[in-house]
Amino acid sequence: MKRVITCLLMLAATAADAQQNNPQLHRLFDNYYNERMQLFPTDATAAGFHQYDDRLAIEGSAPHIAATKTFYRKYLGELKKFGPVSLNTGDRLSLETLIYTLQSDLEAQSLHLEYLPMNQFISTPLVLASFGSGDGDQPFHTVKDYERWARRMTVFTVWTDTCIANLNKGIQAGVVLPKALVKLMIPQMEALAEKDTAKNIFYKPLSKFPASFSAPEKQRITQLYHTVIATHMRPAYARLAAYLKEQYLPAAQDKAGLFALPGGDRIYRYYVNYFTTAPDLTPGQIYQTGLTEVARIRAAMEQIKTQTGFKGDLPAFFSYLKTNPSLMPFKKPEEVLEAYRAIYRKVLPYIPQLFGHQPQTPMEVRRVEAYREAASAGPFYIKGDIAGKRAAILYVPVPDATKVNVTFYGMEATFLHEGIPGHHFQIALQQENKAIPAFRRQPSFSAYFEGWALYVESLGEQLGCYQEPYQKMGALNNEIHRAIRLVLDVAIHTGKMTREEAIDYMMANEAVSKTIATAEVERYMAMPGQALSYKTGEIRLKALRDKLAAQLGDRFSLRDFHDALLAYGDMPLQVLEKYMNDWAAHYGQR
Known part of the structure; x- marks a missing residue:
């Protein structure tokens, strides 16, 4: 009888998942995406839809602003006619995600962001x-x-x-x-x-x-x-x-930050919400979290310093790491690229233990093009296109191979984050996922996909990495880098720090050169709030994992947790947390 009751509970719990997609809602999703691609044709090209490859939207023009406002309001009104309770899991997540997106897009239009149409990173x-x-x-x-x-x-x-x-x-x-x-x-x-x-x-x-x-x-x-x-x-x-x-x-x-501009505080609060998708967080709370995280990670760095036998203080250890010739073994750019490819080969055997699903899209390691190499602070991922037979790319800037330091570049942690199983797994699986509407197959929510990639760095030991102290120090250096971002992004845009003070703070708390610290701080200046998404997302994902592991006990599977996280693509954190709580409730009844 107990087995029968359990089966009935499982059937009831998964009834929503068993429902078919709502045809009317999916027609609306398709119409929305088709119309959006016409308004933003370069986004369509980036997403692999090439019917508008000859067009370029004049974003920031009065006609385009008016057209997009009408577009956002029209679909927001149509979406609110659907009740989420009657939908299956995938449709409900897509509905909630699109409503969130449209509301955010409408809010942005009141801020005159067209007055800042370009910067050195995105334009x-x-x-x-x-x-x-x-x-x-x-x-x-x-x-x-x-x-x-x-x-x-x-x-x-x-x-x-x-x-x-x-x-x-x-x-x-x-x-x-x-x-x-x-x-x-x-x-x-x-x-x-x-x-x-x-x-x-x-x-x-x-x-x-x-x-x-x-x-x-x-x-x-x-x-x-x-x-x-x-x-x-x-x-x-x-x-x-x-x-x-x-x-x-x-x-x-x-000045370095938005605080100095008319209406700058409101603009910054918008960007904080946009990039964290956590409206319960204030800039002040994020700043304090950053300080706490920096202190915690510094303590872990002290342990690595002791493990290596270094006798000086932590700043002296940073200086040693930055100047130690043995940590800068490269002579040619190709040697740097091959080092990343070697990490690729190291990680692959461990992947099946942590992931039940892997993307079909391949990934390559390449050097950054010359025109943007100088402005690139570190390696970065460019998504591929399985339909177009174009591999994803882990781009690595190598302006001077002899200065590439395996520790403060955190090469293993960086590969896990930017490549496999970080951005590549999450983004490629999302692009390949035909079970979600087309408008959701491209990454849109930084707190999710950057939070995921930073979370993946914490899996290093389980993926065969961080086996010697300098690579573990590199991982901690990468982590404190993201914690520092919580401090500096808020400090710069609320007037707590100048550009120069922010550079000094970064150099005092991680093994990083002044060149890289400067490029990073200037990135925060150019893209307010974006740097907050990494740590905010990672902290939320870890908290969610730990909560569900405690709730499920012996039934919890980290591999299944990862697969569930990636099953429906990226979404706002507030939508994700509700979905994963529902997943755990159903999973626990299996």
């Missing part, structure tokens, strides 16, 4: 450089692909006009970037305006023609590209560079 000019390289999301397989990209390039002149107009509006409103960031953007734009066809990235597709192209087709496309690049792309980038240097830089602010 349409940099996206187009990636697309135009021939190694990014824009395909160059057919003659039509080449023609589509040519048409997209011609629109960049209009985008540039709008960008400069909005930057001017920002100057008038006092909403401007810090001078330190503008100084980084100028050489980026100058490099992309390069006249030498051998050096300018937009000419690269001309050296990669598919073998199927005829000689007349190659000649016609070559002539077309030389014309379009010379009359649209290079002049637009040159105009941006000149404008930034001559007009915007003198008007840029001297």
Whole structure:
């Protein structure tokens, strides 16, 4: 009888999952995504939908702002007609996630974020450089692909006009970037305006023609590209560079954070909520959590220092780690890349113990392109496209191989985070997941996917890594780096610290060079709140794991927990926590 009752409970608990997808809701999801791709065609290209590859949205223009506002309100109204109780798990999560997204998008429109349309990390000019390289999301397989990209390039002149107009509006409103960031953007734009066809990235597709192209087709496309690049792309980038240097830089602010701008506190609170997806957290709470985490991780570093036999204090240990020649064994960039590939081979045998599902999309390790290598603070992941047969890439910047330090670069922890099983598993599985609507197959929530990747770093020992103290120190260095971000992001944007004080704080609390500390602090200045997502997400995921492990006892499986976390793609943390609590309730009755 007990077995029968248990089975009945299991059937009742999984009734929602057994339901079919709601056809009406899924039509709405599809309509939303199709309409959104038309409004944001570069996002469509990045997501692998190529019907709009010849378009470029003039984001920040009055017509585009009005169209998106109408779009957000329309679908928010339609979605609220559906009751989540009647939906299966996947549909309910998609509904709650989309409502959250639309509400956030509407809030952003009231803040005039179009006055800050670009920075040294994220901007349409940099996206187009990636697309135009021939190694990014824009395909160059057919003659039509080449023609589509040519048409997209011609629109960049209009985008540039709008960008400069909005930057001017920002100057008038006092909403401007810090001078330190503008100084980084100028050489980026100058490099992309390069006249030498051998050096300018937009000419690269001309050296990669598919073998199927005829000689007349190659000649016609070559002539077309030389014309379009010379009359649209290079002049637009040159105009941006000149404008930034001559007009915007003198008007840029001297302070590092949003607190110095009119309405800056409200803008920062929006970004905090946007990137953490945890509206219960205030900047003050996040700052205090950061201080607590820094202290905890420093204590763990003291233990590693003692284990190595080093006799000085922790700052002296940091200096030793940064200058020890044995920790900088590389002579050539390829040696650095091979070191990351060796970690790849080390980790793979342990994966099945922690994951029941692995992505089909392959991943490669490559060096960062020259045009963005100097601005890259460390290795980063670029998603692949299984349908387009394009591998994901772990990009590694190697401006000087002899200065790559295995400890303060935290090579093993970095590979786990940026590659496998961090970003690659989560993002590739989400892209490949046909059980969720198309609009949810691309990562959108930083607290989830960055929190996941940082959480994965804590699995290092279980994945065959951190077997010697310097690699464990590297992992702690990576972790304290994310804890420091909680302190510095808030401190910079609320006026607690200057740019220089933030750089000093970072160098005092981790084994990092001044060059890297400076690049990191300038990243926080450019992308307020984004750096909060890593530790916030990781702390929430660990707390969720520990809570459910205690609740389920011997029935808890870490492998099943991981598979459940990744089963429906990324989502706001508040949506995730409710879903995982429901999962544990059903799982416990199996």
